[in-house]
Amino acid sequence: xKENKEILFLENQLCFPLYxxxxxxxxxxxxxxxxxxxxxPQYLVLMVLWEEDGLSVNRISKRLxxxxxxxxxxxxxxxxxxxxxxxxxxxxxxxxEIKLQKAGWDIQVKALKIPAKIISTxxxxxxxxxxxxxxxxxLFRLLNSMEAQMDS
Amino acid sequence: xKENKEILFLENQLCFPLYxxxxxxxxxxxxxxxxxxxxxPQYLVLMVLWEEDGLSVNRISKRLxxxxxxxxxxxxxxxxxxxxxxxxxxxxxxxxEIKLQKAGWDIQVKALKIPAKIISTxxxxxxxxxxxxxxxxxLFRLLNSMEAQMDS
DNA sequence: TACATTTGCATCGTGCACGATATAATCGTA
DNA sequence: TACGATTATATCGTGCACGATGCAAATGTA
Numbered sequence: 570x571k572e573n574k575e576i577l578f579l580e581n582q583l584c585f586p587l588y589x590x591x592x593x594x595x596x597x598x599x600x601x602x603x604x605x606x607x608x609x610p611q612y613l614v615l616m617v618l619w620e621e622d623g624l625s626v627n628r629i630s631k632r633l634x635x636x637x638x639x640x641x642x643x644x645x646x647x648x649x650x651x652x653x654x655x656x657x658x659x660x661x662x663x664x665x666e667i668k669l670q671k672a673g674w675d676i677q678v679k680a681l682k683i684p685a686k687i688i689s690t691x692x693x694x695x696x697x698x699x700x701x702x703x704x705x706x707x708l709f710r711l712l713n714s715m716e717a718q719m720d721s
Numbered sequence: 722x723k724e725n726k727e728i729l730f731l732e733n734q735l736c737f738p739l740y741x742x743x744x745x746x747x748x749x750x751x752x753x754x755x756x757x758x759x760x761x762p763q764y765l766v767l768m769v770l771w772e773e774d775g776l777s778v779n780r781i782s783k784r785l786x787x788x789x790x791x792x793x794x795x796x797x798x799x800x801x802x803x804x805x806x807x808x809x810x811x812x813x814x815x816x817x818e819i820k821l822q823k824a825g826w827d828i829q830v831k832a833l834k835i836p837a838k839i840i841s842t843x844x845x846x847x848x849x850x851x852x853x854x855x856x857x858x859x860l861f862r863l864l865n866s867m868e869a870q871m872d873s
Numbered sequence: 874t875a876c877a878t879t880t881g882c883a884t885c886g887t888g889c890a891c892g893a894t895a896t897a898a899t900c901g902t903a
Numbered sequence: 904t905a906c907g908a909t910t911a912t913a914t915c916g917t918g919c920a921c922g923a924t925g926c927a928a929a930t931g932t933a
Contacts, residue, residue: 583853584746584839585765586860589786591743592920593867594736599921610889613737627911634741637912639890646888663898663911687736690870696862701735704859707852708738711843715745718842744890751891762919779881789882791920798918815881815928 597690601683605676610635611647612680618653618669619677625664634716652676749842753835757828762787763799764832770805770821771829777816786868804828 595609602612610633617632618624626644630637644667647653652673658664691701747761754764762785769784770776778796782789796819799805804825810816843853 582857583860584750585768585785586857586864587739587743587746588761588765590860590864590867591739593786593864593871594739596871596921597867598736608888609740613740616737625911626913630911633737634745635889636891638892638914641913643889661899661911665912690867691863696859696866700859704856705734705738707848707856708735708742710848711856712738712742712745714848715742715749715842719745719748748891760918777881778883782881787919788921790884790922793883795919813881813929817882 597687598683601686605679606650607676607680610639610643614640614643614647615652615669615673615676615680618667618673622669623666625658625666627664629667647673749839750835753838757831758802759828759832762791762795766792766795766799767804767821767825767828767832770819770825775818775820777810777818779816781819799825 598609598612602609605612607615613633614629617629624632626637626640629635630640633640644653644655648655650672651670654668654670656666656668658666750761750764754761757764759767765785766781769781776784778789778792781787782792785792796805796807800807802824803822806820806822808818808820810818
C-alpha cells in the first residue's frame with residue numbers, strides 16, 4: 570500500500586513535468602527557428618527528410634508519431650514555402666511522396682547550427698553527459714512502452 | 722571535438738523524444754478524461770485548484786507555465802461546464818479569482834482514480850521505481866534550468 | 874495630485890494535434 | 904473477375920499554445 574502511494578506520487582510528478590518541459594524546449598527553439606521561418610514540428614519533418622528524402626506522408630507520420638491529418642496541412646505550408654514538393658506516387662496513387670526542393674536542402678546548413686546554441690540552455694542545469702544519457706535511455710523506454718501500448 | 726559531437730547527438734535525441742513522449746502520455750489520459758468530459762490541460766488546472774482553491778489566473782499561469790491567453794478560454798470552458806467560477810477580485814479589479822464549484826469538487830473523487838490506471842501503461846516498460854525517480858530528478862533539473870533561462 | 878510605467882487579463886491570428894469521418898485506390902478472397 | 908475489407912490521404916470541428924497587441928486598474932514618482 571505504501572508502495573502504491575509512492576508510484577502514485579511519481580506518476581503525478583512525471584506526466585506534468587514532461588508536458589511542461591516539452592513545451593519549454595520548443596519555446597527555446599523558437600527564436601532560432603523563426604530566423605528560418607520554421608515552426609518546431611516543421612523543423613522535425615525536415616530533419617526526417619534530411620535523413621531520408623522522398624518519404625510518403627505515412628512514413629513521416631510513423632516516424633514522428635503524428636497523425637496524417639496533422640501532417641497534411643503542415644506539409645502544404647512547407648510546400649508553399651518552396652521547401653518540399655508533394656506528388657502522388659505513380660506506383661500507388663493513394664500515396665503522396667514528399668521530396669526536398671533545393672531551398673529545403675539549403676536550409677539544412679543553417680539548421681545544423683541550431684543544436685549547438687540549444688545546448689547552452691542545458692549547461693546551466695549542471696547536468697553531466699552521463700546523467701543525460703541515462704535520462705535519454707529511460708525516456709526512450711517510456712516512449713517505446715507507450716508506442717507498443719497504443720498499437721495493441 | 723569528439724565531446725561536442727556527443728553532446729550534439731544527445732541533444733538531437735532528447736528534444737524530439739520529449740515532445741513525442743509528452744504527446745503520447747496525454748493520449749493515454751484521453752479515454753479516462755473523456756469519461757469526465759475533460760481535456761488534459763483542463764485536468765491540470767483542476768489539479769492545481771484542488772491543491773489550492775481561489776487562485777488568480779496569473780497564479781495558475783505561473784504554476785502550469787501556460788500563458789494567460791491560453792488559460793482564459795480554457796477557464797471559460799470549465800466555467801460553462803459549471804466546474805469553476807470566475808470573479809473579479811474586489812481587492813484588485815485587474816485580477817480574476819478562480820474558485821471550484823461543487824461539481825468541480827465532486828469530479829475530484831473520480832479523477833483521483835485515474836493515476837492508478839495510467840500506471841499500468843508504464844508497467845510494461847520494465848522500469849524500476851528507482852529508475853523513474855532518477856528520471857524525474859533529471860527532468861525537474863532540466864525544467865528548472867529552462868525556467869530560469871526564460872525568466873532572464 | 875498628475876502621469877508614465879507596470880500589471881493582469883483578454884482579444885486576435887496562426888499553427889499544431891487529434892478524433893471522427895470521407896474518399897479513392899489497392900488488396901484479398903470467394 | 905466481382906466485391907468487401909484495408910490502406911493512404913484528406914476534410915472538418917474542437918481545443919490547445921503562443922506571439923503580438925489592447926485595455927483598464929494599480930503603482931511609482933516627480
